[in-house]
Amino acid sequence: MSRDFIVATYNANSLRPRMGIVLDWLAKHRPDVLALQETKVRDAEFPAGPFREAGWNVVYRGQKSYNGVAFVSKEPLAGVRDRLYPGLPEEDARYIECECRGVRIFNTYIPQGASLDSPKFQFKLKYLADLKEAFAKSVKPSVPALWVGDMNVAQTEIDLARPKENQDHVCFHADARRAFRETAGELWIDLFREKEKGPGHYTFWDYRFPTALSKNLGWRIDLILGTRAMAGRLREIWIDRDARKLEKPSDHTFLKAVFSAD
């Protein structure tokens, strides 16, 4: 008896104050895998207990205060790697990959970049270039693979509410868009755009603009990308805008994709 394969992604903007929202969402949607970013918790303090008590498996890589990525899954995950730079002693906790039901899943929290003149923006461009190298080693169009997470790049003018005002924003500047486009290349298909071609669909609304959500002044920067093999299995893909309206929400919301079994 085959069953659908469900994958979701969520930038929690700190996991611990979002545990209620995340556990409720998992119970309702029952994904095979939920990828989390910005967990903002050291591994020793990761709230694995509440997930396991609710029947979920977790793998995670975090650090103090910033960044942090994780997978929550129905079944234990195989092939977990949590370094983009395996040879180096330290790196930001922005990368984790796994294998689930025959699909390789890469979960990334791409650097935001701070400002165009910041070294952090150069780090963002390099991070994307280095990811391309990592993908080139193991992923081909015929391989069932997904790249999910907070990409911190809005790719085109319809992927943010105010493109003209944000030409020099680190998440929309031509250099960031070029770097992302280069990494995605011909390999990675933005699966949301397989189903929805129109504007006004966002996954992030800035806390600093209290009317951002009601006016829908958002950004589509959280993505599920797939190889050709996975695009062919895509049934539906959907942004859970309502989860952004809950009490004490993240500034991002959930993106969920449903695939046929194989």
Add this chain to the structure above:
DNA sequence: ATGGTTGGCATCCAA
């Protein structure tokens, strides 16, 4: 509108 809010942690940084 060079503003505004949130989280972690420390009296500011990051987003």
